[in-house]
Amino acid sequence: xxxxxxxxxxxxxxxxxxxxxxxxxxxxxxxxxxxxxxxxxxxxxxxxxxxxxxxxxxxxxxxxxxxxxx
Amino acid sequence: xxxxxxxxxxxxxxxxxxxxxxxxxxxxxxxxxxxxxxxxxxxxxxxxxxxxxxxxxxxxxxxxxxxxxxxxxxxxxxxxxxxxxxxxxxxxxxxxxxxxxxxxxxxxxxxxxxxxxxxxxxxxxxxxxxxxxxxxxxxxxxxxxxxxxxxxxxxxxxxxxxxxxxxxxxxxxxxxxxxxxxxxxxxxxxxxxxxxxxxxxxxxxxxxxxxxxxxxxxxxxxxxxxxxxxxxxxxxxxxxxxxxxxxxxxxxxxxxxxxxxxxxxxxxxxxxxxxxxxxxxxxxxxxxxxxxxxxxxxxxxxxxxxxxxxxxxxxxxxxxxxxx
Numbered sequence: 001x002x003x004x005x006x007x008x009x010x011x012x013x014x015x016x017x018x019x020x021x022x023x024x025x026x027x028x029x030x031x032x033x034x035x036x037x038x039x040x041x042x043x044x045x046x047x048x049x050x051x052x053x054x055x056x057x058x059x060x061x062x063x064x065x066x067x068x069x070x
Numbered sequence: 071x072x073x074x075x076x077x078x079x080x081x082x083x084x085x086x087x088x089x090x091x092x093x094x095x096x097x098x099x100x101x102x103x104x105x106x107x108x109x110x111x112x113x114x115x116x117x118x119x120x121x122x123x124x125x126x127x128x129x130x131x132x133x134x135x136x137x138x139x140x141x142x143x144x145x146x147x148x149x150x151x152x153x154x155x156x157x158x159x160x161x162x163x164x165x166x167x168x169x170x171x172x173x174x175x176x177x178x179x180x181x182x183x184x185x186x187x188x189x190x191x192x193x194x195x196x197x198x199x200x201x202x203x204x205x206x207x208x209x210x211x212x213x214x215x216x217x218x219x220x221x222x223x224x225x226x227x228x229x230x231x232x233x234x235x236x237x238x239x240x241x242x243x244x245x246x247x248x249x250x251x252x253x254x255x256x257x258x259x260x261x262x263x264x265x266x267x268x269x270x271x272x273x274x275x276x277x278x279x280x281x282x283x284x285x286x287x288x289x290x291x292x293x294x295x296x297x298x299x300x301x302x303x304x305x306x307x308x309x310x311x312x313x314x315x316x317x318x319x320x321x322x323x324x325x326x327x328x329x330x331x332x333x334x335x336x337x338x339x340x341x342x343x344x345x346x347x348x349x350x351x352x353x354x355x356x357x358x359x360x361x362x363x364x365x366x367x368x369x370x371x372x373x374x375x376x377x378x379x380x381x382x383x384x385x386x387x388x389x390x391x392x393x394x
Contacts, residue, residue, distance in 0.1 A: 044088035049099070056159040058106050063096055064195055065223045066103035069073040069084060 095140035107138035112161035126391025137187030186214035201230035309346035
C-alpha cells in the first residue's frame with residue numbers, strides 16, 4: 001500500500017507515529033515517577049569535608065540526642 | 071550506607087556520612103553526629119536584659135550574650151540572618167569554651183548568660199555545658215529561642231535554664247510553614263514544657279503587616295497564652311522593621327501595635343508589652359490588681375521600679391518573675 005501513497009503522506013504518517021511514541025513515552029515516565037519512590041543519590045567526599053573543616057579551623061565534638069538508623 | 075538521625079528538633083534530619091543537617095551546624099562524621107560550633111560563638115555582647123526581651127527577670131542588669139552560626143528555622147524576616155543562615159565556615163568565630171564564658175561573665179559583672187541571637191537550640195551542647203558551670207557560680211541562664219525543639223532534649227535542658235524568651239511567631243501552621251519553613255505545634259509544646267518544668271517564660275510575637283496582624287490571629291494567640299500557660303506569662307508584641315527577605319513590607323503601624331496591646335489586656339493577660347516603639351506605655355509594667363505603674367521603661371531603660379521583694383509596692387500583689 002505504501003508504494004501507492006504520495007511522498008508527503010508517507011512523511012505525515014511517519015511524523016504522526018513519532019509524535020505518538022513521544023507522547024506515550026512522556027505519559028509512561030510520569031506514571032513511573034508517581035508510582036516508584038523518589039531516590040536521591042548523594043555522593044559526598046568525606047575526606048574533602050574533613051579537609052574543608054580543618055582549613056576553616058572548625059573542631060568537631062560529638063553531639064547529644066541522635067541515633068543510628070542503619 | 072550508614073545513616074544517623076539527629077533528634078534535636080522535629081526535622082529529624084537523616085544524614086549519611088559527611089552530610090550536614092538543615093541547621094548547618096550538625097554533621098554526620100565518623101559514624102557519629104558532631105556539632106561544629108562547640109565553644110566557638112560568632113557573636114559575643116553584653117546586652118541589657120530587657121533587650122532579650124525579659125522584663126520580669128533581674129531588671130536593669132547586663133546579660134552576657136553569646137550565639138553561634140546556624141539555625142533550625144529560616145524566617146524570612148530574620149534580623150540575625152547574617153549568622154543564622156550561614157554555616158560556621160562563613161562566620162568569624164571566637165574561641166570561648168564554656169568555662170571562659172562564665173569567667174568573662176563574672177569579669178563583666180553580669181548576673182546572667184543569654185544564649186541568643188541565632189537560636190541556642192542548634193548549639194545545644196555548648197549551651198548545656200556552659201549553663202551547668204554558670205549555675206555553680208550563681209549566674210542565671212537565659213535561653214532566647216524560637217522553641218523548635220523536641221521534648222526529650224528540652225526536658226534534659228530545663229533544669230539548667232532559669233528563664234526563656236520564646237518567639238511565638240504566629241498562631242497558625244500555615245504561617246510557620248510559609249514564613250519560617252517550620253511548624254507551630256512543636257513550639258507550643260515546648261512553651262508548655264518549659265512552663266511545667268520551672269522555667270520562667272516570656273513570649274514574643276513579632277507582628278508583620280499582612281501576615282499575622284489580623285485581630286483574629288492576635289486574639290487567638292492571646293487566648294492560647296491565657297488558657298494554656300496562664301495570664302501571668304508576659305507577652306511582648308514586637309514591631310516589625312523591613313529586613314532580610316521582607317524589605318518590600320512597611321514597618322508595623324503603631325496603631326496595630328496598640329490594637330494588639332489592647333486585645334491582650336481585654337483577653338485577660340496581665341503583662342502585655344509593646345516593643346520597638348520607644349516611649350509607648352506598653353514599654354512599662356503595670357500592677358494587674360490596682361493598675362499602678364510598677365516599672366517605668368523607655369525602651370530598655372528603667373526609670374522607676376516599684377516592685378519590692380517581688381510585690382507591688384502599693385497593694386502588695388505578687389508580681390511573678392525572678393526579681394533577685
